[in-house]
Amino acid sequence: MSSVWDDLDLLLESPSSLTVNSTARGTVKEKTGFKPDEDAAELRKAIEGIGTTEKTLIDILCQRSNAQRQLICKAYQDNTGRSLCDDLEGDTHGDFEDILVALITPPAKFDCLEFKRAIKGAGTKESLLIELLASRSNYQIKAMRDAYLAETGRNLIDDLKSEVSGDFEKTLLNLAEGKRDESTNVDVAKAKADAKILYEAGEKKWGTDESKFIDILCHRSVAQLRQTLVEYKSLSGRTLQESIEREMSGCLEDILVAIVKCVKSVPAYLAERLHKSMKGTGTTESTLIRIIVSRSELDLQDIKAEYKKLFGCSLYSTIESETSGDFRKALLKICGEDGK
Template sequence: MSKVPKVILSRHAFLGSTPAASEYLHVQNMCRGTKEETLVDVLTHRSSSQRQLICAAYEEATGRMLVDDLRGDTGGDFEDLLVALVTPPAAYDCHELMRAMKGAGTTDSVLIEIFASRSAEQIRALNEVYLTETEKKVTLDLKSEVSGEFADALLLLAEGKRDENTTVDTERAKEDAKALYDAGEKKWGTDECKFINILCHRSIPQLRQTLIEYKTISGKTLQKSIEGEMSGTLKELLVAIVKCVKSVPAYLAERLYESMKGGGTDEWTLNRIMVSRSEIDLLDIRAEFKKRYKYSLHSAIESDLSGELGEALKVICGGDD
C-alpha cells in the first residue's frame, strides 16, 4: 500500500474546530485564486475517502461542486489529475472508460488496461456507476464500439464474472494448458475462442497454475505462444491478461515506462495509473519499475515532467527508491 494518511475524519469532525476543518476553505480560496501549490498539497496528501469529505464540505459551504470549480480554474493535464483525485475510484474508472470510447473510434489500449488489470469486484463497481450515469449497461455501449473476437473477449471481462475462487485445481490447470496447446501451437491455425474462454473465465490463482502447466507441455510460455499465434487487439488483450495474471504491478510498471518513453509523454496513462493505484499497489509498482528499468519511478517522473503536474505526480509517487 502507498503511504497515504489513514486517519479518516467523520463529517462532523471535519466541519468542527480542528485544523482539518479548514481544508475545504483552503481549497475554496485556491479555486478562486488559483494557487496550484495548495491544491496539490491538500489533495495529494489525503486518501480518497478523505478527499470525498473535502468535496462534501466544500459543496455544503459554497453550494458548488469542487470538481466543477477545479475544471473551471485549472486546465490541461494538471486539471485532469486534480479531477481524478476528487473522483471516487469506481467513478474514475467509469469516466476513463467513457473517455476511451468517446468520439470516432476507441482508445483500445485504455480498454485493455482497465479490463485486464481490474478485479471482478472493481469491474462490477464500474458497471454500477456506468449504469447510474448513462442508464445503459457498459456491455451495450462496448458492443457498438468494438468488434470481432476482441469484442468477444472484452465483453466477457466487462461482465465482471471472472471466477473468484482462490482454490487451485491442478488437474484442471493441466487440462486447460493442454487445451490451449492443442488450440494454438499444436494446431494449423489458432482456435482463438478456446484462449478467450479460458483466459477470461478462470480465476487468477487458477490461471497462474495453468501458465506453469503450459510451460511444461509446450516448452515456451503462454505469452510467447499468443504473440506468435495471434495479432491485433485480441493479441494485445490476451497478452495483457497473461501479464496481469503473473503480476499486475509489473504490467502497470511497464505501462508507466511506455507512457514516458521516447520524445513525448502520455500524461493520460500516467495520471490514470498513478491515481487509480495510489492506495492499492503503488509501492509494488515502484519496486517493479526499479527492478526492470534500474532507475526509480520518482526520478522518471522528475526527468519527464515539470510544473504543477510533475510536482503533484511526484507527491503521489512518494519516495525516490
Template sequence: MASVWDDLNSLLDSPDSLSSPSRGTVKAKAGFNAAEDAAALKKAMDGFGTDEKTLINILTQRSSDQRLQICKAYKDLTGKSLVDHLEGDTHGHFEDILVALVTPPAQFDMQAIKQAMKGAGTTESVLIEILASRSNPQIRALSDAYLKETGRALTYDLKSEVSGDFGKTLLILAEGKRDETKNVDAAKAKADAKALYEAGEKKWGTDESKFIDILCNRSVPQLRQTLVEYKNLSGKTLQQSIESEMSGHLEDALVAVVKCVKSVPAYMAELLHKSMKGAGTKEEMLTRIMVSRSEVDMMDIKVEYKKLFGRSLYSDIESDTSGDYRQTLLGLCGADA
C-alpha cells in the same frame, strides 16, 4: 526486457493485486478533518492567484474516501462544487489530475472507458488496460456508474464498438464474473494447459475461443498454476505462444490478461514507462494510472519499475514532466525508492 514475464518461479507465492490490493502510497490521513481541508482549499483558490502547493499537499495526501468527504464539505461551505472551482482555477494536465483525484474511482474508470468509445474509432488500448487489470468488484462498480450515467449497460455499448474475438474477450471481462475461488485444482490446471497447447502451438491455425474462455473466466490462482503447467508442457510461456499465434487487438488483450494474472504492478510499470518514453509524454495515461493505482499497489509498481527499467519511477516522472503537474505526480508516487 521480456525476462520478467518469462520467469515463473515465484509466481505461485507472489501476492495478487486483483484480489488483495492494499499496497498504495496514498493512505488515509490520521486526524483528518474534512471541513478544515475544505476551508484550506477555498482559501488557496480565493482572490487573485492560486496557492497550488496547498492544493497538491491536501489532495495527494488524503485517501479517495477522504477526498470525497472534502468535496461534500466544500459544497456545504461554498455552495459550489470543488470540481467547478478546480476547473476554474487550474488548467492543463494539472487541472486534469486534480479533478481525477476528487472523482470517485469507479466514476473515473467509467469516464475513461466512455471516452475511449466516443466518436469515430475506439481507443482499444484504454479498454484493454482497464478491463484486464481491474478486480470483479471494480468492474461491477464501473459498470454500475456507466449504467447510471448513460442509461445503457456497458456491455451493450461495447458490443457496438468492438467485434470478433477481441470483442468477445472484452465483453467477458466487462461482466466482472471471473471465478474468485482461492483453491487451485492442479488436475484442471494441467488439463487447461493441455487444451491451450492443443488449441495453439500444436495445431495448424489457432482456436482463439479456447484461449478466451480459459483466460477470462478462471481465477487468478488457478491461471497462475496453468501458466506454470503450460511452460512445463510446451517449453514456452503462454505469453510467448499468444504473441506468436495471434495478432492485433486480440493479441494485445490476451497478453494483458496474462500479464495481469502474473503481476498487475509489473503490467502497470510497463504502461507508465510507455507513457513517458520517447518523444512527448502521454499525460492522459500517466494521470490515469498514477491516480487509479495510488491507493492500490503503487508501492509494488515502483519496485517492478526499478526491476524492469533500472531507474526509479520517481526519477523518470521528475525528468519527464514539469511544474505543478509534476509535483502532483510525485506526491502520488511517494518518496523516491
C-alpha cells in the same frame, strides 16, 4: 529473447492485485486527525486568492484518501454553495487540472469516465479498454458498470458491443461481465488439462482456436491460471505469452497478452504501461494520471518496485525528468519519495 515475463518461479506464492482488496500497498493513506471543513476552507482560500496557491491544492488533495476527498468536496459545497470540481476547473488548467479533478472523482466513476473516453470520438482507444478490463478485479469492474449506468443511463456491455467486433469483442465482453472465478484453491490436474487444451488449440494446430484461449483466460481464477502457466511451459517449452505472440496478432494478441501479464502481476503490467506512456514520443499524460491516481491507494508501492526491476531506474526519477510544473509536483507527491 527472455524477459521478466518468462520467469514463472515465484509466481505461485506471490499475492495478486486482482484478488487482494487491500490498501496496504498504496502510497496514499488516510490522514489522521482529518477535518474536512478545515481542508475545504484552505482550498477555498487557495482558489479565491489573487493567483491560485497551487502548493495548497497539491498538499491537501494529494495527501488524503479518496474517501476523505469526497468529504472535502461535500464540505466545500456546503460552505460555498459551489462545487469544488467546478472551481478547480475554472481556476487551474491543462494536465494539472486533469490530475486534481481525477483525485476528487470516486474511483468507480473515474473508471467509468475513462471507459467513456475510450469508446467515444473517432476510433475506439483499444489500449485503454484493454488496460481497464484486464487490470481490474471483479469488484472494480462491477462498480465501473454500476457507475456507467448511473452516469449514462445505459448498459456498459451494450455500449461496448457497438464499438468492437470479433474475438477482441468476445474477450472484452467476457472480462466486462466481471465473472472471473475468485477461488484460491488450485486444481493441478485441471491446470494440466487446460494447458493441454491451450497447447492443442494453438502451437500444435494449423490455425488457432481462439475461443479456447478466450474462455480459459477470462474465467479461471488467478491462482488456477498461474498454475496453468507453469504447466503450459513444462508441456510446450514456451511460455503461454510467447505462444500467444506467435499465434495471434492485433488487438486479440494485445488483450490476451495483457490478461496473462495481469494474472502474473498487475503492478508489473501497469509499470510497463507507465514506462510506455513516458518513454515514447511525447508523454501520454492521461495514462500517467489514470494509473498513478487509480492505484495510489491499492498497489502503487508494488508498481514502483516492479518499475525499478523492469527498467533499472525509479518511477519517481522518470516522472521527474519527463514531466514539469505543478503537474509534476502533484504526481511526485502521490508517488512518494521512498526508495527513489
